[in-house]
Amino acid sequence: MANSEHEEVIKLASVVSEANDNEIPALLVRLKYILHRSQQTPQELQDIKELILDYDLLPWCAIVLKYDHSKVKNGFATAVSIVEILSQCCYSISLEKHEEVKDLTLPDAVNSILYLAFVILEQYFENWKQFGSIRYGTHAETIASRLGQFQSIMDSLVNLVTSQSYLARTVLESDNLIRLLIEDNAEMEKRQVLVMKLVQRCVRVDSSCVEKLRSTSANHLLDELIFKITSSQSDDLVGLIVKTLLMMIDAYPDLAGKMTMRYKGLKALMTKWLDHGFDYNLKALMEILDAGNLKLAELARRTRAVKVIWAAYQGWKTRARVGKLHKVIPSLQSSFRRKRQENLQAALKERLGFEQRYEAELHRKRQVRLAREKQLQMLEIVPARSVNRHIQKEEEKAAVKIQTIWRGCSQKKRYEKEKLFQKQVNAAIIIQRGIRKFLKRRRNARSSKPNQLLKYPTVPKELREDYQFEIEQKKTISRKKDVPLSEAQAIHDLTQQRLLLYHSNRNERIQFRDPKLDALLTKIHIEEEVLSNLPDLSTATKVDVDNLSSASNAVAVAAEREHYRAMKDFTSQWWKKLAFDTKDSIDPFDAKIAPVYDQEQNDIEEFLRTPGNFNNLFG
Template identity: 25%
Template structure:
């Protein structure tokens, strides 16, 4: 109690001192001295504001809020207005001091102080100031006051929710937070970010559900858990970019790791294959040496069993066989070398001959073209050429008659007639024999068709255990070969009718009776070809 009274008295003295120093600095002193005194009075005002913030007036709180704080604010605002009037003299120093005074006002603000500040004439003078910095500082003053007040209220409400267990206190705190959220909806996300990390939604769900105001609790939980769509999208974009970056790094590292593993695996595979091949070769060599050693041991044992007189003969035979083997290997090597040399020589000779033929062909073609260019053009040989007149025709006829008279023929006219008659007789005989040969050839081809058809039927015939009378009659009746022959003849006739005109000028217009029609003819005509053509 004594400390509270002492603090109130001290604050009153400090405020009066500040006001007197301010008035003295502004009215009576010269400009430099007044500015220095003003600078000295600013720390005093800041100290007064700091003392007002932490003061506990006790039972004198009404005098403290209604008399002391307004008088302190009036002195600080008066100091700020005086400094504003001195801006034209020393702008930098006055602005710094004015900002310090505004900070002091911000520290000591409360509801009665706000009313006192808004109704003060000195504050109106600050508002009508032409300087941008002073106007900006006035606006920032109220922004800081409002933000600090809201944050203090939110801190108080959250603290009551965390500490108190009374239903009335919880209901009032929840309604206060909802009211602030409804009034400050544009700044709601910024304000709630300070309380989302403190598990406020779990605290409300655990401690304050079932107390009779579940609707308000649900609204507050929804409000706390709400996040703007832009923040969600930005977070998704950042997370996707980070995941893609991590994935790309992992893919690159995986690719390098896979390449390293594959390289190592290939190297180990090659080493293993080399080791296996070396091991196998070593085993093969060991087995060969063992077999050769056993063979020589067995041969020595056999030689020991032979009589002494036959040993030399056997050794001589072995030497002869070895010499023959060496000589045969040498002859083979020599023949192969000679053959390779001869083959190379033949290839070289063949290349030279081919080049010579190519050159000769080109030279002959060149000379032929030169001769053709140098030769005079030959006149046309037809009768209606230009320059062949009636006199020329008579001269040519006379030359022909003279040539015939000078070179008479060795055969007379009667001999020519008899020769023509003999030729006609021989031609008739040949034609008659050709007809007979054609009938024989047709009969022969029919027999071949019959034989081939029966061979195909025998190849496709069922086994004797399942054969029927119908199958046996098919082999005994000649109707199937005849039908096959008719079908082939019909197909050959159709094929001949489809030929172009220049293919129909000779005797071989129709195909031979034994010829096989093309593959697409049966499919085009819609029939089924029965085999039997003679090859």
């Protein structure tokens, strides 16, 4: 099968070399049927492509593409088939052995293909302007066929550039490519999307071609792309242009500076394409134009990426916290409801208390008013001669009432002081108990150690034997008669224990003896002896009085204040004696009560000036 196909290719090559120019296109179309046979394996197909290259059939295809196919019947369909053959023969094949095809034939064929695409697109546009409204018939079929042919040419050219990447520069430098992009009506813009896909594929397969472009070709291409951005109405076309410009800048970073200098104010015109589905690429291009340098734009892009990552992290963190809150919310709600109920109950209780106090105040005022009315009625009933006696009784009752209330207040104050004093006393007792326990443990620990005083001095062995001999002699001489040895041994042990106890107690007394305590005990004994020997008042002399006098300033001051109190008690009015029925109510050693009666008098007067206390007395 493979040999027959090889023979067909060889026979076709010989026929093409001898045929007329008008017959060659139809002959070359037969290669399409040879390449598309389904029984061929990949290796056989590769061998056929090599055979076509060897017999110079591809140069004939490039030559045929230069013909004017508009004057030939079905000429555009034949040309499209030849373009597909050329693209398929160059796909996944090496052209290192065919330098002429690589350097001359294919670049020339690319320019011819672009021109053919331009011609077909022009034919399509003319037919569309005349018969675009017709949906059926010969004209509608012609429009559809032209559109299909244009799409086939663009797809074949994309495959050709993909397989032979060095042709990308030829495509971008071609004037026919600019002619395809120049058209600016809405219908042509829909077809220019295919052209932009071709440009994008060229930049993608050979990124170095952007830097190698001639300056005039690069400027023409950039001018047309920027013009399409500013004037086009197609979102798809502008999105492809923006993405292609980004790829060109990535391939050739200096292009960003040139674009910034050449197209000033482009950023403001590009803002109208925001929110059209390609904001990411558009914002990246605007940042590059704003920065004027790819490095600065990359830094800005990374900064934006960091912000996006941080925002995503914060969002995740917030969602996690909210997820945890779903578990905590029931307890928070129950706590809030409980607290709200407690606040409502507290407010209700406060309102009820206020109402009760208000009612109590009204009741008190009412009782005071009734009591005064009752007094006035009683004064009306009492005879004139008994008015003074009635007033005297009322004064006595008032005095008793005042005394009762004042004594209650004074007792309350005294109780608070005594309570604090008793608390301090209890605290001192607890502290003393703890200290005594600590000292007892310390004494017991010391007494458990062997007494150093009872240690016998070391005696040499010779003297020890002499001492032992003398002791035995004295025991023999002084031994009682009829006393058993065991009883004597028991008496000896008892004597030793008592001697040990005596020395230990004597050591403790010597160690813990306090000289201040001894001096205080001595003073107490002397004063006790002086008090026990006091004579009677009838026989007392000045010497006895001097013996009773004290040298302490505190005692002298206390005696002077007690004398002042006694004299004041004899000369004061009756209402000044209400708080001093007992002498035990005054501490002579308290420095805060001087003068005693003036302070108590001020307290009584202040108590009587208070309206509430007066109402309590007469309520």
